[in-house]
Amino acid sequence: MSSHSPARLRLHDSRQRRIVDFQPIDPGHVRLYYCGPTVYDLAHLGNLRANLTADLLVRLLRVLYPRVTYVRNVTDVDDKINARAAELGISIGTLTDATLADFHADLAALGVLPPDIEPCATAHVGEMIAMIARLVEDGHAYEAEGHVLFSVRDFPGYGQLSGRDPEALLAGARVEVAPYKRDGGDFVLWKPSPAELPGWDSPWGRGRPGWHIECSAMSHRYLGESFDIHGGGTDLIFPHHENERAQSLCAHPHGEFARFWVHNAMLLVDGEKMSKSLGNFLTIRDILARAPAEAIRLLLMRTHYRSVLDFSDAGLIEARRELDRFYRGLEAHPGVVAGALPDSVLSALTDDLNTPAVLAAMHRLADAAIAGDARAASGLRAAGAQLGLLALDPSEWFRGGEDAVEIEAAITARLEARRVRDFARADAIRAEWLARGVAMEDGPAGTTWRRVPAGGTA
RNA sequence: GGUCCGGUGGCAGAGUGGUGAUGCAGCGGACUGCAAAUCCGCGAAUGUGGGUUCGAUUCCCGCCCGGACCUCCA
Structure with a gap:
């Protein structure tokens, strides 16, 4: 069990690559930004893991601080969306609306609380254009063949977040480097868009934004030049977050952009990498058809968020049995209501979201509750409420x-x-x-x- | 190839410079017509070779193995 003060949050910061004391810029108002979905297909288990990690973090921050603003964007302009809409023969708006509704329904089924602000990229193209214009004006970006590119050579801190050598990054991609780039590592802020694809008028002609600029523009709009936490999956560290950071710090040189970076590890399915490009992904819906939502949620919490999680049916069954045990603890005390969150649970959570340790603490509470300790049952209920678990009546869990x-x-x-x-x-x-x-x-x-x-x- | 992360009982999975959590599975006993649940008890692990140290699973180096990223990704 960790021995640090339960109410002091220790968090792993990807940029520093170590666990640090979380110090909010404004202790009265914690602000965080997570990269949300690109709405072109059903959300999969990997998406769920990232959103659940964010959910647990936000739930914890709300306990520790008086006010929290959680922003999670929606990417609704993207080449994959365009391709998918064409494939289905529907309009882009139809596809993105329906996919976003599915996303919301799936997360709600898993008890993931909605963000405070959920901005869509297409509603913030003006902010993106303004930010790009500023970068061009200040010499951090240049126009070439209708594209606007960010010059990585120009930003000395480039590579700092992902721990990469800036010189190596200048060379850019291994395979192809567009001829109009000054350095191979330069990335697109704005690109031309043909008449049949979504586009917006800009100083550089009709076009659409590059992948990274929306997060820079929207985080700035809703959270300011400096905010506390930026999160997402480890696969976003490079290039997405590295590029976001470069853009934002160059556009707002007096800000510090995100102070802490929280990244969750990837998820495997039966030992294999799951990815959209490999087409082997399990959607949230697939799994909801096979197991109770709380079992899925608990399964994801059985592994620390920074460790690779291998999803399997065996794990799902084990998670279900653990919940059986917890619900037996509650069943032994009908009508028990949540009391104060036990220190054993809070200190495990504030120790870099150590959910396996939280579950161990909950097992001790369940043991005590089954043995007749009403206070333990009350603490177990509180722990469940904090984690988004044990929301059912025991009879509903066992006999629904x-x-x-x-x-x-x-x-x-x-x-x-x-x-x-x-x-x-x-x-x-x-x-x-x-x-x-x-x-x-x-x-x-x-x-x-x-x-x-x-x-x-x- | 480059960068980074990790290897803990049968499985899952934490922590820790000094008796190695927790869960699932297993074994013995109580209970049961038999089970289940519950209760009591039991066995079982730090990849490998060095180094630092009074002491290393923990810190350092090599090796082996696995994974991630290297411009689609959560």
Whole structure:
């Protein structure tokens, strides 16, 4: 167990590559920005991991500080969107609206709280153009063949976030370097857009923004030149965050952009990398069809956010069993309400979001609650509320669903079989229902039932 | 090839310069018609070779293995 003060947040900062004390710029108002979805397809488990990490961080910050503003953008102008809309034969707006609605529904199903501000890129092109114009004016960017490019040579801090050698970055991509770039590492701020694709008038002609500028423009608009935390997956560190940082620091040289950078590690599925380009990604919807939402949520919290997580069905079943244990703790104290968040839970959370340690603390609370400790049950409830877990009534967790009448009838039939000591028949009924995902359990007070993974051995 | 991260019981997964959490699985016992749940108890791990140290799983170096990034990615 960590021994630091429970209310002092220690957080890993990617730029410094170490765990540091989190010091907000304004302790009265913590501000953070996360890179949100590009809305062209259903969200997958990797997206969920990033958004859940943000959710846990924001929930914790709200406990520690009086005011938190969490901004998560929506990328609704992008080449992948254009391609997808054309492929489906629908308008870009139809695609982005529908995808965003799906995204919201999926995250809500997982208990991920919405951000305070969710700006769309297409609503902030004016801010992007203004920022690009400023970069051009100050000599940090140049126009070439209708494109506007950021000059990485010009920014001495380039490479600092991702820990890369600036000289090597000047060379840029290994494969192709557009001929109009001064240095291979220069990246696009603005590019020309043909009539059939989304475009906006600009000082450089009709065009659309490059990938990175929207986050710089929108974080500035809503959080200012300097804010506390910027987050996302580790795969965004380079080039996306490195470029955002370069743009923002050059456009606003008196600001510090993001003070702390929080990045979650990638997720594997059965040991394999999951990515959109490989096409092997599991969507949030796929998994919701296979397991209770809280089990999915807990599964993701069983691994620290900075460690690679290998998603598997076995893990899902284990997560479900852990929740069984927690709900048994609550079931032992009907009507228990959340009390104060136990220090064991808070100190684990403030220790760089050590969720595995939080779960260990919750197991101790559940053990105590089952043994009769009402205060522990109350603490367990509070821990669950903090993590976005244990939101159900125990009876709903164990016995929710629609076939309760049929199950009760089977139990009655089985009790009769037991009464006449026809144990073969009693066992057959129990086995049949277990295969259907219902475990029948005989106790001193009669027979109860609960749901288990279908075909399971629980 | 370059940069970075990591290797902990059967599996999952934390922490720590000095008795190595927690969960799942397993084993023994209580309870049960038998199970389940619950309770009591048990076994089980720091990739490898060096170095620093009174002491290393932890710090340093080499090696082996895995992963990430290197301009689509959460």
